[in-house]
Amino acid sequence: MSDPPAISVAGLRKAYGEHTVLDGVDLDVAAGSVFCLLGPNGAGKTTMVRIMTTLARADAGQVRVAGHDVAEEPDAVRAAIGVTGQFSAVDKLLTGEENLVMMGGLHRLAGAETRRRTARLLARFDLEDAARRPVATYSGGMVRRLDLAMSLIGEPRVLFLDEPTAGLDPRSRRTMWQVAGDLAAGGVTVFLTTQYLEEADELADRIALLDHGRLVAEGTPDELKRLVSGGHVSLRFPDEASLAAAVSAVGGLPADRDALTLRIPSDGSVASVKTLLGRLDEQAINVKTLSIHTPDLDDVFLALTGRAPDQAPDHGPDHGPDHTSDHGPDQEEAATP
Amino acid sequence: MTALTLTLNDSSVMLRRVLRHTTRNPATLIMSVLLPAILLLLLDFGFGGAIRIPGGDYIDYLVPGIVLMGAGYSVSATAVAVATDISEGIIDRFRTMAISRTAVLTGHVVGSLLRGLIGTALVMLIAVAVGFRPTADPLRWLGVLGLTALMLFAIAWVAAAIGLATGTPAGAAGFAGLFQILPFLSGAFVPTETMPGWLQAFTANQPMTPIASTLRALLAGESPGDTAWVAVAWCCAAALLGYLGARRAYDRRASR
Ligand SMILES: Nc1ncnc2c1ncn2[C@@H]1O[C@H](COP(=O)(O)OP(=O)(O)OP(=O)(O)O)[C@@H](O)[C@H]1O
Ligand SMILES: [Mg+2]
Numbered sequence: 001m002s003d004p005p006a007i008s009v010a011g012l013r014k015a016y017g018e019h020t021v022l023d024g025v026d027l028d029v030a031a032g033s034v035f036c037l038l039g040p041n042g043a044g045k046t047t048m049v050r051i052m053t054t055l056a057r058a059d060a061g062q063v064r065v066a067g068h069d070v071a072e073e074p075d076a077v078r079a080a081i082g083v084t085g086q087f088s089a090v091d092k093l094l095t096g097e098e099n100l101v102m103m104g105g106l107h108r109l110a111g112a113e114t115r116r117r118t119a120r121l122l123a124r125f126d127l128e129d130a131a132r133r134p135v136a137t138y139s140g141g142m143v144r145r146l147d148l149a150m151s152l153i154g155e156p157r158v159l160f161l162d163e164p165t166a167g168l169d170p171r172s173r174r175t176m177w178q179v180a181g182d183l184a185a186g187g188v189t190v191f192l193t194t195q196y197l198e199e200a201d202e203l204a205d206r207i208a209l210l211d212h213g214r215l216v217a218e219g220t221p222d223e224l225k226r227l228v229s230g231g232h233v234s235l236r237f238p239d240e241a242s243l244a245a246a247v248s249a250v251g252g253l254p255a256d257r258d259a260l261t262l263r264i265p266s267d268g269s270v271a272s273v274k275t276l277l278g279r280l281d282e283q284a285i286n287v288k289t290l291s292i293h294t295p296d297l298d299d300v301f302l303a304l305t306g307r308a309p310d311q312a313p314d315h316g317p318d319h320g321p322d323h324t325s326d327h328g329p330d331q332e333e334a335a336t337p
Numbered sequence: 338m339t340a341l342t343l344t345l346n347d348s349s350v351m352l353r354r355v356l357r358h359t360t361r362n363p364a365t366l367i368m369s370v371l372l373p374a375i376l377l378l379l380l381d382f383g384f385g386g387a388i389r390i391p392g393g394d395y396i397d398y399l400v401p402g403i404v405l406m407g408a409g410y411s412v413s414a415t416a417v418a419v420a421t422d423i424s425e426g427i428i429d430r431f432r433t434m435a436i437s438r439t440a441v442l443t444g445h446v447v448g449s450l451l452r453g454l455i456g457t458a459l460v461m462l463i464a465v466a467v468g469f470r471p472t473a474d475p476l477r478w479l480g481v482l483g484l485t486a487l488m489l490f491a492i493a494w495v496a497a498a499i500g501l502a503t504g505t506p507a508g509a510a511g512f513a514g515l516f517q518i519l520p521f522l523s524g525a526f527v528p529t530e531t532m533p534g535w536l537q538a539f540t541a542n543q544p545m546t547p548i549a550s551t552l553r554a555l556l557a558g559e560s561p562g563d564t565a566w567v568a569v570a571w572c573c574a575a576a577l578l579g580y581l582g583a584r585r586a587y588d589r590r591a592s593r
Pocket of ligand 2: 162
């Protein structure tokens with residue numbers, strides 16, 4: 001494909017006061033692909049999305065979205081994008097339908113076209129029954145789905161989704177995945193952030209891993225998983241004697257004596273688990289429970305940065321999913337009265 | 338479409354939104370009538386006997402002040418509405434769209450103006466029911482309408498600026514509360530000459546005083562003279578400052 005990238009970021013930097021949030025990020029997203037930005041709390045995902053969607057200004061670097069520079073031609077960028085932020089941005093006093101019709105009006109669609117798209121989106125996101133109720137009466141998942149529907153009514157060429165499945169039940173999550181897949185199939189570029197490797201694996205053509213404002217890895221899901229060998233089998237034993245016997249049987253791996261568990265690296269295949277259990281059986285070692293663990297974000301982090309994501313050293317205590325809103329005032333703004 | 342028609346389109350979508358809020362949550366409109374009405378009855382029947390106004394009924398003196406009270410309430414309602422939009426994140430959504438930059442504010446301001454005019458009309462009707470007898474001719478009524486609308490417009494821009502600058506509904510309500518006190522520190526309820534000298538320096542020269550006396554003169558069928566221009570000048574200055582302040586606060590939120 002010779003198309004120019006839908007998103008290109010070069011040397012992006014952003015700091016809030018002394019705190020460097022983005023420390024030289026470079027990436028390209030091919031048009032019509034799904035790109036997934038993976039990172040733990042406070043990694044800088046939302047900050048990146050805010051810069052790419054013209055909500056915040058970069059300190060340095062160049063960001064182009066849909067062929068336009070976000071700093072120089074913000075309106076051209078805005079005309080091409082749809083955004084679903086991490087915290088939902090819907091009008092709670094209006095009904096779901098009115099929210100969508102309002103968005104249609106702001107996209108300057110004709111009345112009939114707005115009604116057509118509204119009906120289609122309400123059906124697609126399973127909101128038909130609630131369409132005429134004020135959003136204040138919606139559940140969290142319904143608000144989230146409406147939020148996503150609102151960012152689609154303008155039929156954007158590039159769609160930004162900041163943790164779109166946070167707080168969704170498995171069914172809504174699948175709907176979201178399907179929507180993202182369908183959009184990409186229709187030529188829309190999707191940029192999404194998530195904390196779940198599973199989600200990135202499911203959706204993304206390419207994944208980038210953000211940690212402390214730097215990309216520590218980038219590639220296809222398979223390339224990334226090849227880097228990670230975090231799969232293991234976890235065995236629990238009824239007593240310390242069995243645990244000790246097992247440790248010597250498998251060749252001296254460190255065990256968790258308090259939890260009476262032992263982690264043994266494994267690809268999770270039936271054959272390898274059989275072999276392992278066979279070896280323990282030979283020595284009549286009693287195993288209480290067994291669980292197979294496939295690589296997740298923790299393992300990716302462990303493999304790539306040598307530490308678990310929640311052990312990140314210099315994160316302030318002021319972020320995380322319980323952080324209710326990032327629209328509040330900050331250091332750069334005038335003191336509020 | 339030209340830039341102007343685009344701006345009109347976006348602003349009218351936003352205005353429809355604000356009017357829906359008002360009908361869905363009528364408490365704001367009800368309070369903007371109820372509070373001034375209660376104050377009217379309290380001042381007229383409760384304290385009216387103790388307040389002597391040379392040459393006339395106290396209620397005729399009082400009504401412009403009550404109108405200003407309603408406008409003061411409208412400031413906090415609008416400031417809170419704008420701040421709520423910020424704290425709920427919907428302003429951020431609008432800012433990622435290629436729409437006219439201040440459409441959302443224009444929607445709030447025009448909505449606030451319409452709410453204020455309806456409230457004022459209702460308060461006047463209540464006043465007439467309890468004995469208010471305006472003697473204005475049609476031209477003077479037009480003047481009353483014009484000045485009231487101009488004042489509500491100015492105050493709405495100031496409210497939008499307060500809402501944007503504070504960014505939280507509680508902060509906006511607190512700050513805008515000052516505007517509810519302002520009519521009491523003016524010649525709206527009692528002549529400023531009856532106040533101590535140090536207070537007069539403020540009360541005689543703050544905008545509410547010329548606005549109240551202009552409205553009072555017009556309603557009584559008299560000529561307001563130069564105070565009318567002072568009142569209009571204050572309103573224009575406040576509208577301009579509010580507008581510039583609101584735009585600045587709006588842009589500043591974008592530069593984070
Ligand atoms: N307006 C701001 N003022 C000051 N610091 C900020 C501001 N916005 C973000 N930060 C800081 O930047 C860092 C990255 O925040 P960001 O919201 O981008 O993280 P994230 O990867 O989206 O995390 P999460 O998964 O928790 O949403 C955090 O340490 C946060 O405290
Ligand atoms: Mg985030």
